[in-house]
Amino acid sequence: MNPVAAISTRALVDRLAHGDPDGSVTFGELLDQFSERAWGLFLLLALLPNFIPIPVGVGAISGALIVLIGVQLLFHVEHPWLPRFLARREIERATLVRFRNRLDKWLGRIEKLIKPRWQGVLDNKYGHAFSGFMLIVLGLILALPIPGTNYVFGSLLLGYALALIERDGKLMLLCWTLGLVEMTAVPYISAQAIHWGAVFTAWVGGLF
Numbered sequence: 001m002n003p004v005a006a007i008s009t010r011a012l013v014d015r016l017a018h019g020d021p022d023g024s025v026t027f028g029e030l031l032d033q034f035s036e037r038a039w040g041l042f043l044l045l046a047l048l049p050n051f052i053p054i055p056v057g058v059g060a061i062s063g064a065l066i067v068l069i070g071v072q073l074l075f076h077v078e079h080p081w082l083p084r085f086l087a088r089r090e091i092e093r094a095t096l097v098r099f100r101n102r103l104d105k106w107l108g109r110i111e112k113l114i115k116p117r118w119q120g121v122l123d124n125k126y127g128h129a130f131s132g133f134m135l136i137v138l139g140l141i142l143a144l145p146i147p148g149t150n151y152v153f154g155s156l157l158l159g160y161a162l163a164l165i166e167r168d169g170k171l172m173l174l175c176w177t178l179g180l181v182e183m184t185a186v187p188y189i190s191a192q193a194i195h196w197g198a199v200f201t202a203w204v205g206g207l208f
Contacts, residue, residue: 014100025096028087031080040164042069042080043135045091047161048099050142050154063143066135066157073132076125114162118169131172134179135160141186156182 030045031038046065072081121127135157142153156178163172 014104024090024092026087027089027091028082030091031082037165038080039069039073040161040166043157043161043164047154047157048091048095050151060143062154063139063141066139066142070132070135070137070139073135074129075132076128110162111166114166114168114171116167118173119167121169121172122164122167127169127172130176131160131164134176137183138179141182144186153182 027045031042043066046062046069049062069080122131138153138157138160142157156175159171159175159178162168163175
């Protein structure tokens with residue numbers, strides 16, 4: 001067994017951040033290093049912008065990557081495929097370190113709850129395809145310009161990444177359920193965002 005397949009998510013994230021803090025690594029190189037866990041790692045990296053303070057609009061970037069992952073899972077692609085321009089995209093080690101530091105304490109707590117179990121849920125071809133379908137829909141939702149939702153929606157998708165990395169079928173079933181709940185709640189959340197946006201605009205207009 002490849003030693004990478006036996007390490008925890010927390011150790012995997014530590015390994016991502018290891019190296020020259022002033023250097024960088026390409027997206028493709030990272031996925032090649034973690035072949036057995038490449039799908040979960042790909043999803044984890046796609047979510048990275050949602051957990052680091054960077055300009056607005058990151059949801060659209062993450063969402064597009066997550067849709068790409070979902071399509072490949074839906075059609076049972078064995079190893080993540082990336083367009084050449086994306087595979088060559090460099091990620092600064094400093095960014096990975098910030099990502100690690102932001103999630104480290106939280107990952108330490110949740111790893112007490114997740115473990116390899118019910119793996120038939122993940123290995124079953126129908127479950128594999130359903131995970132892909134869910135990621136396509138949730139990726140599209142994440143890309144929607146709904147204020148204040150990137151962190152919340154990103155946290156649910158982080159659960160999918162952890163389930164894939166840790167081979168936890170029980171966690172995946174929970175993520176499927178929460179994903180369905182999110183899908184039904186999005187129209188209400190969108191309507192509320194539009195309403196309060198209009199209220200705020202009217203309030204600002206009244207000041208001038």
